[in-house]
Amino acid sequence: xxxxxxxxxxxxxxxxxxxNSLGLxxxxxxxxxxxxxxxxxxxxxxxxxxxxxxxxxxxxxxxxTFLTAAGFLSAEFFALFAPLLILxxxxxxxxxxxxxxxxxxxxxxxxxxxxxxxxVFLEKAGGVAAAALLMVAVITVALLAANPVFELDLPVAGxxxxxxxxxxxxxxxxxxxxxxxxxxxRSATAGGMAGFLALLAWFVTSFSGLLPWLEGAGAVSxxxxxxxxxxxxxxxxxxxxxxxxxxxxxxxxxVLLFDRRDIATERAALPDIKIRRRxxxxxxxxxxxxLLTDPFxxxxxxxxxxxxxxxxxxxxxxxxxxxxxxxxxxxxxALAALVTSMPREVFVMFGLTNxxxxxxxxxxxxxxxxxxxxxxxxxxxxxxxxxxxxxxxEGSGVLDLVLAQPSSRSRxxxxxxxxxxxxxxxxxxxPTVVALLADRWWETELGIGPILAASAGLYLLGxxxxxxxxxxxxxxxxxxxxxxxxxxAALATFLMNGLGALADGxxxxxxxxxxxxxFGDNPPLAKGFEPSYFLLLAGTVAMAWxxxxxxRRRDTSV
Amino acid sequence: MSDAIETRGLTKYYGEAAGIVDLDLAVEVGEVFxxxxxxxxxxxxxxxxxxxxxQPTRGSGTVFGMDMTADSVAIRSRVGYLPGDLxxxxxxxxxxxxxxxxxxxxxxxxxxxxxxxxxxxLDLDRRIKEYSKGNxxxxxxxxxxxxEPELLILDEPTGGLDPLMQQEFATLLREVRAEGRxxxxxxxxxxxxxxxxxxxxxxxxxHLIAVDTLDGFRTKIQSNLSVEFARPADxxxxxxxxxxxxxxxxxxxxxxxxxxxxxxxxxxxAAADAGAIAIHTQEADLDDVFLSYYGPGDTxxxxxx
Numbered sequence: 001x002x003x004x005x006x007x008x009x010x011x012x013x014x015x016x017x018x019x020n021s022l023g024l025x026x027x028x029x030x031x032x033x034x035x036x037x038x039x040x041x042x043x044x045x046x047x048x049x050x051x052x053x054x055x056x057x058x059x060x061x062x063x064x065t066f067l068t069a070a071g072f073l074s075a076e077f078f079a080l081f082a083p084l085l086i087l088x089x090x091x092x093x094x095x096x097x098x099x100x101x102x103x104x105x106x107x108x109x110x111x112x113x114x115x116x117x118x119x120v121f122l123e124k125a126g127g128v129a130a131a132a133l134l135m136v137a138v139i140t141v142a143l144l145a146a147n148p149v150f151e152l153d154l155p156v157a158g159x160x161x162x163x164x165x166x167x168x169x170x171x172x173x174x175x176x177x178x179x180x181x182x183x184x185x186r187s188a189t190a191g192g193m194a195g196f197l198a199l200l201a202w203f204v205t206s207f208s209g210l211l212p213w214l215e216g217a218g219a220v221s222x223x224x225x226x227x228x229x230x231x232x233x234x235x236x237x238x239x240x241x242x243x244x245x246x247x248x249x250x251x252x253x254x255v256l257l258f259d260r261r262d263i264a265t266e267r268a269a270l271p272d273i274k275i276r277r278r279x280x281x282x283x284x285x286x287x288x289x290x291l292l293t294d295p296f297x298x299x300x301x302x303x304x305x306x307x308x309x310x311x312x313x314x315x316x317x318x319x320x321x322x323x324x325x326x327x328x329x330x331x332x333x334a335l336a337a338l339v340t341s342m343p344r345e346v347f348v349m350f351g352l353t354n355x356x357x358x359x360x361x362x363x364x365x366x367x368x369x370x371x372x373x374x375x376x377x378x379x380x381x382x383x384x385x386x387x388x389x390x391x392x393x394e395g396s397g398v399l400d401l402v403l404a405q406p407s408s409r410s411r412x413x414x415x416x417x418x419x420x421x422x423x424x425x426x427x428x429x430x431p432t433v434v435a436l437l438a439d440r441w442w443e444t445e446l447g448i449g450p451i452l453a454a455s456a457g458l459y460l461l462g463x464x465x466x467x468x469x470x471x472x473x474x475x476x477x478x479x480x481x482x483x484x485x486x487x488x489a490a491l492a493t494f495l496m497n498g499l500g501a502l503a504d505g506x507x508x509x510x511x512x513x514x515x516x517x518x519f520g521d522n523p524p525l526a527k528g529f530e531p532s533y534f535l536l537l538a539g540t541v542a543m544a545w546x547x548x549x550x551x552r553r554r555d556t557s558v
Numbered sequence: 559m560s561d562a563i564e565t566r567g568l569t570k571y572y573g574e575a576a577g578i579v580d581l582d583l584a585v586e587v588g589e590v591f592x593x594x595x596x597x598x599x600x601x602x603x604x605x606x607x608x609x610x611x612x613q614p615t616r617g618s619g620t621v622f623g624m625d626m627t628a629d630s631v632a633i634r635s636r637v638g639y640l641p642g643d644l645x646x647x648x649x650x651x652x653x654x655x656x657x658x659x660x661x662x663x664x665x666x667x668x669x670x671x672x673x674x675x676x677x678x679x680l681d682l683d684r685r686i687k688e689y690s691k692g693n694x695x696x697x698x699x700x701x702x703x704x705x706e707p708e709l710l711i712l713d714e715p716t717g718g719l720d721p722l723m724q725q726e727f728a729t730l731l732r733e734v735r736a737e738g739r740x741x742x743x744x745x746x747x748x749x750x751x752x753x754x755x756x757x758x759x760x761x762x763x764x765h766l767i768a769v770d771t772l773d774g775f776r777t778k779i780q781s782n783l784s785v786e787f788a789r790p791a792d793x794x795x796x797x798x799x800x801x802x803x804x805x806x807x808x809x810x811x812x813x814x815x816x817x818x819x820x821x822x823x824x825x826x827x828a829a830a831d832a833g834a835i836a837i838h839t840q841e842a843d844l845d846d847v848f849l850s851y852y853g854p855g856d857t858x859x860x861x862x863x
Contacts (some may be wrong), residue, residue, distance in 0.1 A: 006659035104644030108611055109701075113662035114635030263611040265645070 005110070009127020016093070017131050018369050019087050024135070025142040026526055027081060028073075032146035034346070037074050046334040057206075057207045060201050061230075068154035073143075074162075078232065082139065082166055083223075087198050090132050090174040093190040097124040098258075099181035105265040121258050123205035125178055125251060129171050136167040159233040168243035169226040173198045175250035182258040222246060231476045295402060295412050299389045299419035307423050310381050311430030317373055320433040321365040328364065335359050353501040355522050361444040367492035369431060370454050375515070378458055379490050381427050382466030384395065385420035386473065397480045400556055410548045418468060418545060421463060428459040446525050453533075454524035460536035461518045465490050467543035475548035514539070560623035562709050562740040563608065566619035570603050574780030576764040577603035580617065582758065583766060585742055587622075587708075590735050593744040594848065600764040601744040602642055605713050608742075609639060621709065623723045635663065639700035643714035643745070644694060648687035652697045655686060659701055667704040676698040676721060677730070691718040695706045698726070703734075710734065716750050728753050748844040758844070760851050767851060775847040780819040784838040787812050791832045800824045 038044045061079070065071030085460070098121065101107045111152055140163035147154050173194055181190030189290060201221040204553060205228075208218025219222050225239035225246075255325045339347075347355035352371060357363030368374070390413065393399040404410055432455040439446045469486035493513040500510025501521075510516045517532040518524065563585040568592060570577035578600035585591040593601055606612045610630035619626040633771045652675075660667040675682050680696040689697070695718040702710060710731075716724045731741055731754050738764055746749050750771065751758060759769040770778070780803055785791075790811030797805050802825060805816040818825055822839075827838060 002661050002664060004658060008658060021646050105641065105643060106647065108606070108609075108641055108661075109645055109661065111611060112609060112634060112637070112639035112641075113659060114664075116631050215638070250741055260613065262613055 003123060005115070006124035006127045006130070009124045010130050011127075012097075013093055013128065013131035016089060016137055020089055021135050021138040022138050024082060024085060028077060028139060030144045031073060032069075032143075032150045032152060033070050033074050033389065035152065036150055038072070039069075040107070041336075046337075047331055056204070065230070065233070069150075069306075070154055070158065070230070073152075073154070074158050074227070074230050078162055078166065078227065081224070083169055083202070086135065086170040087173050087195070089135065090128060090170040091191055091194045091198070093128040093131065094174040094177045095181055095187050095194075096126060097128060098178060099185060099187035099190045102181075102185055102266060103287055104186055104261060107263055108265055112264065115258050120238075121178075121182070121255050122251075125174070127175060127344075129167075132174070133167050134171045136163045136170075139163060139166070155235065157235045158232045161235045161237075164236075165226050165231040165240060167245065168240060168247060169222060171247040172222045172243050172250070172398040173201075175247045175254065179250045179254040182254040182261065185261065185264040213430070222530050226556060281467070294390075294415060295414035296419045299385075299416050301425060302388065303385060303420070303423040306381065306384075307426045310377050311427040314369065314374060314377055314427065315434040316432035318369050319435045319438055321368050322343065322361075322435070322442050322444060325361050325364055325444055326442055329361070330361050348498055348501050353437055353519065354390070354523070357523050357526065360527035362450065363523040364447055365435075365444070365446075366454065366525040369523040370458055370518060374431070374458055375461055375518075376495075377466045378424060378428060378462030380487075382420065382424050382462040383469045383483055383486045383490075385423060386417070386466050386469045389420055390470070391473050391478060391482055394473075394556055403556065409552050411549050413470075413474075413551055414544075418464060422460050424466065425459060428455050428462070449528055450525050453527065453529040456529060457524050457533050457536070459520045460533055460540065461514060463540045464514050464536050464543075467540040471543040471547045474551040474554065477554060493505045560620065562589075563591075563619070563742060564619055565604075565608075565619035565626075566615055567616065568604070568607060568619050569613045569616045570600075570607055570612055576600075577612075578801050579760070579764040581766055582771075583619075585740060587739045587740050588735065589733060589756040590741040590743060590754050592751035593742065593759040593761065594748065594758060594771055594844075595761035596746055596852065599761045600671045601746075601761060602713055603764075603785060604761070605711055605742075605744060607710060609634065609637070636708045638705065638707035638710045640698045640702040640710075640712045642717075642753050644698040646686045646697060649685060651683055651685050652680065652689070652693075652700075653682040655697060656682070656701060656704060660704065663705055665705055665858060670704045670706065671676075671700060674703055676728060681798070692720060692723065695719055696723070697809060703730070705738075707741075710739070710743075712741065713744045714747070715743065715745070716747065724750065733824060748848060751845040758847075760848070764851065772844065772847075775844075777820060779847055779850045780817045781822070782840040783816045783818055783822065784840075785816065785825075785829045785834050786836040787814070787836050788833050791834075796825065796828060796831065799828055 015463075018481060028405055045067065048066060048437075053062060057111040061071050066075055098107075101110070107120075111117060116374040119491035139161055143154065143159045143163075144156065146152065147156075147159070169228060176197055177190045180193045181187065184190065201223045204214055204217045204221040205223035205226075208214040208221075210382070220236055228239065229237055231237065231239065252540070336356070337357050339358055344355060347353075347358075352358065352367055357366055390399065393402070432451065435451050435455075436448060438444070439451060465486050468489060471480050472482035494515050496509045496514040497515040497519065500506045500508070500513070500516070514536055517530075517535045520527070520530060520532065560585045563583060565581050568581040568583070581600075581604060583604075593604070595601055595824060597732065603612065607614055608619060608626060610627055610633075613627070622636060624633050647658075650658070650701050653671075656667070656671050660671070671682070673716065674680075675696075678692060678696040678699065680700065686694060686697065699715065702729070716727055719727060724820045728750075731743075734741060735756075741754075743755060757769060757771050758775065760767050767777070791807075791814060793805045793807040793811065793814055796802055796814060796816060798801075801818045801820045801822065803819060806815040807813070808815065814829075816825060826837065
């Protein structure tokens with residue numbers, strides 16, 4: 001007998017593993033480098049002293065702790081970013097190895113070999129867990145290396161304990177995903193439910209200090225075991241054992257369930273009760289029949305969940321930024337002092353070429369919702385929309401079926417594109433409405449005009465990169481990784497905008513960056529509809545037009 | 559010696575929908591058994607039960623005398639399986655896939671893999687996502703045959719194969735049979751079954767309705783006889799004979815068309831007495847057998863996979 005399944009499961013993680021590890025190491029090093037600067041900065045300490053203790057407790061820390069390297073890293077890294085990445089990694093990988101393979105019929109193939117179900121399941125889970133452990137090891141090593149360089153004074157045992165705690169948190173929710181997948185055999189359910197439970201646990205732990213009715217629930221949340229007491233300071237504790245126990249028990253139950261269940265595949269579907277109920281009524285209308293009449297409506301229908309998820313997320317972000325402003329406004333002077341004392345390059349590199357603006361409400365809200373997270377989300381949505389509606393459909397051969405219908409190619413592409421654009425518009429509309437309401441509620445007095453103009457610019461920025469992905473796809477089809485190139489182009493032009501602002505000699509490279517056309521040197525919320533926005537619009541229209549023309553005479557591939 | 563496959567009252571319900579009901583099946587060692595029926599009749603359900611992908615609602619089954627559920631791992635080490643709708647890891651090459659699966663079996667199949675790939679003219683060093691449907695099917699076939707299993711369970715094996723490769727596949731199955739190995743072949747592509755199967759089981763709406771050799775089926779169902787006479791014959795003289803279902807007279811009685819079921823000796827004797835100069839028999843093929851068990855319009859009903 002071999003461990004071929006475990007090795008394959010581990011091997012198939014290598015790309016995600018490298019990407020995630022690089023990102024996390026970069027973050028650890030950046031935070032490590034930033035901490036000495038912040039610690040020695042009086043403005044920063046002044047601000048932190050005025051932050052309500054409840055808010056700090058939401059990040060699992062308090063003031064005295066936060067001002068130590070261990071506390072700072074816990075709050076900035078171990079409280080949110082590290083668990084977020086590792087949970088996404090472990091949950092999606094666990095689901096991909098089990099429920100998704102089952103759906104695709106691959107589990108049938110694997111199980112036709114003389115290996116027990118138990119063994120298949122455990123090896124697959126083991127491969128993912130090993131990958132996560134590698135990821136955690138890389139972070140731990142990076143932290144241990146940063147420790148002397150930046151004089152962080154982290155206890156070595158604490159670093160190792162925090163790493164292991166992170167790993168066990170990942171395996172716990174990975175086991176949740178496995179359990180739900182083993183019970184239902186549905187990958188979307190398994191991933192979605194595990195993700196939701198992780199979010200719930202994070203919420204419960206973060207706010208159990210603030211909301212008395214959550215106190216009892218806080219004790220049984222894996223996030224509480226994960227970070228209280230803080231392993232980076234306290235080292236190994238009972239939390240590790242609880243997490244380990246959770247993982248082992250859930251995994252055990254999952255194996256038992258999987259051992260006895262019918263293996264379901266889409267290829268040899270198990271008709272369930274739902275299907276038969278539908279079969280009773282003679283003619284069955286598909287869900288939302290009115291939405292499935294043409295490619296345009298089909299794309300809207302396919303994107304409906306993403307629209308709510310991403311638009312809702314941006315709405316919440318907008319709400320958070322507006323609601324945080326009044327508290328910060330009271331400390332505007334300290335905030336300004338902090339901004340001036342910080343190395344200007346840090347802000348500029350991230351597109352905030354006018355850091356002083358951050359002490360105005362427009363600058364503060366823009367910094368997140370229009371100059372960092374907002375553009376990331378909207379660009380991601382547009383590029384992914386193009387990918388799902390066209391690139392992937394060509395790859396799977398569905399596009400050939402659509403094109404076999406009696407309507408012209410340009411019409412099909414144009415209507416799909418219009419649908420993606422409409423969906424993206426809805427994603428931007430949700431935070432815009434939130435911003436309009438919040439602007440009145442918190443009396444930030446940004447005005448309707450600038451808010452609408454900033455949203456329009458954000459929308460056009462997203463469409464621009466969606467258009468780029470479309471163009472790349474139209475030129476070379478599925479043989480070119482259009483989506484990845486569009487993503488890299490977005491990142492590159494974003495950095496170009498920052499670099500161009502840093503050094504005068506590099507200024508020209510800014511001018512070709514769509515981010516410059518949008519950001520300029522003033523926060524989007526502080527200005528109206530800029531003429532440069534027309535560049536975004538013109539660029540998008542031109543790329544879409546060329547794409548449609550090119551696609552009309554291109555061979556389709558499967 | 560026990561049968562290769564034996565099931566007793568094997569039943570699988572999906573909720574209230576029947577996959578297969580009270581299946582009593584015996585496949586002997588060394589035979590090629592064709593399992594035929596339309597889509598959704600229960601063929602795939604039966605196969606997935608045999609491989610323990612599904613838990614039976616009731617009943618039991620054995621493969622080489624071993625219990626289908628309890629001894630599944632031991633059974634699978636002696637079985638080669640090709641699913642009806644093949645799934646492979648798209649980013650692997652054919653060779654990587656087969657190597658991976660041979661490792662799961664814990665045996666070295668490199669030589670057999672190369673030999674089979676050459677036989678099916680399959681380039682193993684391309685990624686599976688780049689293969690055509692036929693080439694993917696060949697990877698599935700190599701996977702099923704590479705460890706030289708005693709029992710092959712093949713679900714719609716020739717889908718996507720061109721006629722030359724179908725021929726090659728049939729030859730391969732004959733060799734397998736000559737070596738005394740067993741084949742359980744599910745299909746609704748009847749010429750394929752007709753070419754190679756020793757015995758055929760017909761399944762309809764979850765029930766096994768008939769099992770027989772092909773010849774056995776042929777004699778059970780009606781054949782069409784055309785009898786030519788030198789001078790007009792009297793059709794009523796044939797109508798009452800044993801096995802005759804209908805008689806039609808053409809050409810003023812110089813040509814009679816008869817539908818006959820079962821042995822045809824009475825008809826042949828009467829025809830000779832009446833001065834027949836030629837008898838043409840249109841022999842029933844498996845299509846006729848199949849259609850005699852399924853009236854027109856009945857082929858798409860049923861439930862389960």
